[in-house]
Amino acid sequence: MNEETEKERKVKKPLASKVGLILGINFAGVVAIFLFYIQFNGNPTIRVNPVTTVGDFRVYISSSKDLYLAGEPFDFKVYLTNLSSNYKNFEIYAFDLKITGSSTDVYLFKTSNVIRSTIDPKSTILIYSVKGGTNFTTGNYTGKVLMNLNGKTVLIGKNFKYTSNISPFFTFANDFIVEGQKENVSVYLRNISTDTINVKIQKIIFSISNQRQILSTNDLTLNSTLTMPPDSKSFVCNYQTKTIQNPGDYIFAAKIIGNQDMVATSVISVINKDGISGISGLKITSDLPSDVKSKVPVSFSVFLVNDDALQKKYVILDSLTVIIKKDDVEFYRFSSAVPHNFRINAGEKKIIFDSKALQELTFSEIGTYDFEVMVKIGNNSISYNKKFQSS
Incomplete structure (x- = not known):
């Protein structure tokens, strides 16, 4: 009996030690994971x-x-x-x-x-x-x-x-200006965040420069506060530049000084008078559908197209008229005699009218309508006509 017990002890002892080692390693791993979880969560x-x-x-x-x-x-x-x-x-x-x-x-x-x-x-x-x-x-x-x-x-x-990011940006009245002209600029702020932010503006320093030096500066005092909701934009001010005499590309900058100092820059292109394009290679088109549903609001755009595949155009559009009529009775008319300067790249088009910016139209009467667009460029005119159905 004693001999069997002694043999059993000799056999079981190393097995017990091995199992104890494995359990010890696992327990240590569990403790390590547990401690990490305390750090992870606590x-x-x-x-x-x-x-x-x-x-x-x-x-x-x-x-x-x-x-x-x-x-x-x-x-x-x-x-x-x-x-x-x-x-x-x-x-x-x-x-x-x-x-x-x-x-x-x-x-x-x-x-x-x-x-x-x-x-x-x-x-x-x-x-x-x-x-x-x-x-x-x-x-x-x-x-x-x-x-x-x-x-x-x-x-x-x-x-x-x-x-959070408050980002200033500009909108310009024109794509370019002619030498000796001024440019009208609107300054906006965009709140690119999920927070409502109060922006205090003391003043704005406007400048025009070329690659070598600053040509002109002008300070505009505002002392205003804008409360900007998340993901919104706010109008700040309008500004008219000083006259730029020589052709070329100029850097227009606005440094906004307040509780957040910000700088926005853009490029103003000044064109020699001899570089202004005529009507050659230009045409008008529109995305107005040929068929519209009666009593359903519809919007459309009018485009000035540069058919020249090699050369960009610098166009001064002096006037624009859009007419929709039925049986010689005018249903809609838009007319503007405010000149606008458009730069149109080779083979591309530029939107010159967007009805959605003014109003959506509804054609309540079923039948055929005439759609006419007329633009004046210098001493010449370009027109566009089409018929469409309301059903």
Whole structure:
């Protein structure tokens, strides 16, 4: 009996030691994962790297940018790379992704599904991809991934930021001006964010320069405050430039000074009088349908087309008239005698009238209508006519 017991002890002792070692390793892994989960869930400001190496594998996070404008969707990808020259099997036992901003979780993904696969030598595969978050407010964010790769705990993370952006921009009365003329400019601000922002403007410094020097400056004092809702634009002011005498391209700039200093720039093209185009190579067209539904609102545009495939046109359109009539009775008329300068690239067209900007039309009477467009360019005229049906 004692001999059997002694033999059993000799046999079981190394087995018990082996089992104890395995359990010890697993327990240590569980403790490590547990501690990481405490960091993962309990401390959103923990600093983590976007890449880590586990044996022959590298795990890393990638995104298209680190700074997003409020309202832009973020993108977030997790990759696995096989660093070795051999095929490698891998197992992912758990995968958690969390995006945190201002101590608040804004995106969570968790799975306990086991992923088993093989990756080619010196190759990379995509593990997870997410794109979204267009309603993120401004602030700092951290995306963190916790995963179990081949029994080892991996914690990686990447910081990114959402920022509000107030962007100034111009609209010009003309595509170009003729030497000796002035240009009328409208200044706007665009709120590219999900926040309502108060913008205080003390003054605007306007300037015109060429490649060598500043030619003129002018200060405009405003002392105004604009309250801009999310994703909106606001009119700031109108401005007329000083006369520009010599042909060429000039940089027009506006420096806005206030609680946010901003600068907007654009190019003003000044054309020699001899460079003004006549009607040669120009025609008019429209996207007005040939058939419209009665009592259904319809809108259309009128285009000035440059049929010259080699040369751009600088056109001064002196007047525009649009008429729609039925049985010689005018149903609609638009007329403008305000000159407008259009630059039309070779083989392209430029919109010169948009009915939607004024009103949508409704043809209540069934029948045939006449559509006429007449433009005056210098001492010459171009016309366009078509018939369309309302049914």
